[in-house]
Amino acid sequence: MESVKRHMDLVCPAGSLPALKAAVDHGADAVYLGFRNATNARNFPGLNFDVDEIQQGMAYARDHRVRVMLALNTFPQPGHWPEWTRAVDEAADLGVDAVIMADPGLMRYAARQHPELRLHLSVQGSATNRHSIAFYHDEFRIKQVxxxxxxxxxxxxxxxxxxPVDVEVFGFGSLCIMVEGRCILSSYVTGESPNTCGVCSPAQAVRWEETPRGRQSRLNGVLIDRYRHNEAAGYPTLCKGRFRVGGEVFYAMEEPTSLNTLDILPELMKLGVAAIKVEGRQRSPAYVAQVTQVMRAALDACYQDPDNYQLQAEWVASLDKVSEGQSHTLGALHRPWQ
Amino acid sequence: MKLSLGPIQYYWPVETVQAFYKQARDWPVDIVYLGEVVCSKRRELRLLDWLEIADKLEAAGKEVVLSTLALMEAESELITLQKICENGDFKVEANDMAAVHLINSRPFVAGPHLNLYNASSLELIRENGAVRWVMPLELSARTLGELQAGRPEGLETEVFAYGHMPLSFSARCFTARAHNVPKDQCELRCIDYPDGMPLQTQEDQELFTINGIQLQSGLPSNLLGEIESLRQLQVDVLRLSPQAEGMQQIVAAFDGALKGEQNDAMTALMAADTKWCNGYWHGEAGMLNVNAVLK
Structure with a gap:
């Protein structure tokens, strides 16, 4: 492969102040975080930040020349609209480096009220092609997708x-196999979805049962999976359950696994990818530290000598340990076909 | 209120599609949405075939709208989209902002997958030329009421009132997966499932319906019992989603309800032993069947 050098930002998740520090300490170029409410798509109990904590996090990040982005990537409904516009105003007041948004109406508000605020189109914005990106660019002057x-x-x-804008791709973490922003499986079963409430398969709807047939997981009463003894049990996300189709019971949508792009970092760099995102604001500071460290080492190795980039066994082992289902995949990226 | 036939979500042979719309010319529906909305590999009908059907429906007095894909990744899909957007005769239903971009301020319908959840989004698409919007499937009557209060002038509201609801789209094909074949060798197996493949839990609960790269609700959404609240909310159009069996009766049931009649088709659609859901409309989990009382 011809060598093309382009710095790719390592963008890491911060679900808490300790996680933010772990990302900063282990080599992130930027961190992303959200307010402690439904304005972001990881609205899980015990996660996220209030304004004071964001200020502390920003001070720490700035001391280490790391940028801070704020995710405001859910879809506000009329009754709650002021909570979302207030969050946009607060983001502008805080002076975050970028706001990551999905809702077209809210982006319209942000672009009009705070023209200086840098907008990124969230993965929840479902932009998968150039015309869609052009729409958001023309309407709201987004800088990254x-x-x-x-x-x-x-x-x-x-x-x-x-x-017309920089492109960010997911590099590691849980794998969403549906087009983000266009999946409402969760609200069909529980009443709450990433779009409306910032949650997928919400924790309060999850029930675990020990039965003579094995351990069972339920979501709002619906049986998601049944595990044999000694079988590792994963979080009961709807797309990762075992269901019956045509008389067979199997992972009808996706086996529990993580996305891992270590294999193809030089290709991503050659394509001109501007940023690599690590998924997992719901994960622990230890996870953030470990993934950030490995991705930093891999990105540095890739940047220094893309032609001789070699996957290190310890990177893979280290990431597989924190992977969902203890295995990994390139997801859709490896598809040779349409 | 007007009735519409939504786009056919499944993959039917060309003869089946033509026969379906030949019948539909005589049905009491006002608007017909045509075209492939799920997978670009489904090529039983080309754009010219759709336009031929469109002309005949228009001649029969129907308003025809050309629907478009919700997930577009390949350049070939964008080229087809551009041709549809520039057809010159019929309005287009946009299911991705790519279509809104290409429609370029001509009158269009904002489909259910554009994620329009608030008044600001409605103003945005109205400014871009939308003359009708389809409410996102997961919104409730209550939220719709709040949206209708601030609805921009010149924008009609359409609600998905009957059928298996499109809940998600993926780069993967779940029909191919169920046959243990890769997507690029799918052999268009979805043509064997004119109403999709049922997906059940290990306790035999109807959970989802597999339709190629799309997952639908396991139960059809049915708002036949909600006609009064739909009317009070000043909804303009009720969308009925085509299915292979019994579509004429479904249309007859809604037509009867709009006319304030009581007919056999209505009784059949509401019968206690038929399974359907209306949870979203009542602000609950979509799969639930809540008694028809507006909260």
Missing amino acids: VLPRVLSLSQVRQVIDSS
Whole structure:
């Protein structure tokens, strides 16, 4: 492969102040976080930040020359609209480096009220092609887009070649196999979805049962999976359950696994990817530290000598340990076809 | 209120599609949405075939709208989208902002997958030329009421009133997966499932319906018992989603309800032993069937 050097930002998750510090200490170029409410798509109990904590986090990050982005990536409904516009105003007042948004109405508000605020289109904005990106660019002057995890490598290339804005892709973490922002499986079963409430398969709807047939997980009463003894049990996300189709019981949508792009970092760099995102604001500071450290080492190795980049066994082992289902995949990125 | 036939979500042979719309010319529906909305590999009908059907429906007095894909990744899909947007005769239903961009301020319908959840989003698409919007499936009557109060002038409201609800889209094909074949060798197996493949829990609960790269609700949404509240909320159009069996009766049931009649089709659709859901409309989990009382 011809060598093309381009710095790719490592963008890491911060679900708490300790996680933010772990990301900063282990080599993140930027961290992303959210307010402790439904204005962001990881509205889980015990996670996220109030304004004071964001200020503390920003001070720590700035001391280490790390940028802070705020995710405001849910879809506000009329009754709660002021809570979301207040969050946009607060983000502007705080002076965060970028706001990551999905709702077209809220982006319209942000672009009009705070023209200086840098806007990124969240993965929840479902932009998978150049015309869609052009729409958000023309309407709201977005500067960066996070691509849904449904594109193949050649499709990522096509998008980058024709995109008026920088492109960010997911590099590691839990794998959403549906187009983000266009999946309401969770609200069909529980009444709450990422779009409306910032949650997928919400914790309060989860029940674990020990039965003679094994351990069972339920979501709002619906049986998601049944585990044999000694079988590792995963969080009962709807798309990762075992269901019956045509008489067979199997992972009808996706086996529990993580996205891992270590293998193809030089290709991503050559395509001109501007930023690599690590998923997992719901994960522990230890997870953030470990993933950030490995991704930093890999990105540095890739940048220094892309032609001789080699996957290190300890990177893979280290990331597989924190992976969902203890295995990994390139997801849609490896698809040779449409 | 007007009735519409939504786009066919499944993959039917061309003869089946033509026969379906030939019948539909005589049904009491006002608007017909045509075109492939799920997977670009489904090519039983080309754009010219759809336009031919469109002309005949228009001649029969129907308003015709050309619907478009919700997930577009490949350049070939964007080229087809551009052709549809520039057809010159019929309005387009946009299901991705790419379509809104290409429609370029001509009158269009904002489909259910554009994620329009608030008044500011409605103003945005109205400014871009939308003359009708389809409410996101997961919103409730109460939220719709708040949206209707601030609805921009010149924007009609359409609600998905009957059928298996499109809940998600993926780069993967779940029909191919169920046959243990890769997506690029899918052999268009979805053509064998004119109403999709049922997906059940290990306790035999109807959970989802597999339709290629799309997952739908396991139960059809049914708002036949909500006609009064739909009317009070000044909804303009009720969308009925085509299915292979019994579509004429579904149309007859809604037509009867709008006319204030009581007919056999209505009784059948509301019968206690038929399974359907209306949870979203009542602000609950979508899969639930809540007694038809507006909270």
